[in-house]
Amino acid sequence: MLSKKTQYAFRALTHLAENYGEGPVLISDISERRKIPLKFLENILNEMKKAGILESKKGKGGGYILKMAPNKIKLSTVIRLVNGPIALLPCVSLNFYRKCDDCDETNCGLRRVMAITRDATLKILEKKTLADIVFEEQAGPKTLR
Amino acid sequence: MLSKKTQYAFRALTHLAENYGEGPVLISDISERRKIPLKFLENILNEMKKAGILESKKGKGGGYILKMAPNKIKLSTVIRLVNGPIALLPCVSLNFYRKCDDCDETNCGLRRVMAITRDATLKILEKKTLADIVFEEQAGPKTLR
């Protein structure tokens, strides 16, 4: 499951995506409108900035903006950044690989299935972007492509 | 990610699958051979018994056995049992549904993507069984079907 932090991150990013091209958005603004604890949100946004998907400006007229267009920000990127590995086992993770301790062949059958699962998941999360989740909201449930 | 507990569960189940049809297996046996802390394993096996995928017998000649053939035990069942929800968001879980708090439309675009992801994952995990992960081990990496 995605952590609450990750869900906050997505809410905030959605907000920023909706305001993309209209200048910086205040943390306090996002916090109020999306009901995210202010100080916690500060941390989250700052992390994402350091990771290179947001930009910030201090002082009056400052705030946060997406560093790239919403359709360039993959969901997989956000999840890895805020939530961690996407795979179900460490030994199958592409970005957070860790050898399983006592990795006898015992769970290697499992491993293979988990690799397949990871691929299926990634196929979706690498394709879908912030733009997709904003678009679908605005288009409503009826307009499924 | 699957918890360590879940990984232990799979290791134990794999062991039981390999010994299927040869009578009860001792906890202590599984514990030693698969390197799983004994008392912890006790709890795990007992949980799975209560959930109906294992049977047990007390006293001499006792131990645990799979309640059904390995090819009848789906990976999704085990994961849900020991690890919890398979979906990435509570509001998208089939077996552990919980309404997201402040479920404004904000993350409903996200929700839709997460539903698709869940389906892709389940398509695999509902199909694959203990038999599959045991088979693949014995057949080795070369014999992919």
Added chain:
DNA sequence: ATAATATCCTACCAAATAAGTAGGAAATTC
């Protein structure tokens, strides 16, 4: 019966992670 063998049950404990807070420093604008 009773001893031996195993699982079952209740409760506890410690470490790690998640979630959130506090307070001030640093940069920018007016």
Added chain:
DNA sequence: GAATTTCCTACTTATTTGGTAGGATATTAT
């Protein structure tokens, strides 16, 4: 230089995870 706003360091608290302890209960064998 005052106001605004992000940035940084550190702390606190709650929850989950991973495990342990010790005895109760059921079964079998002698």
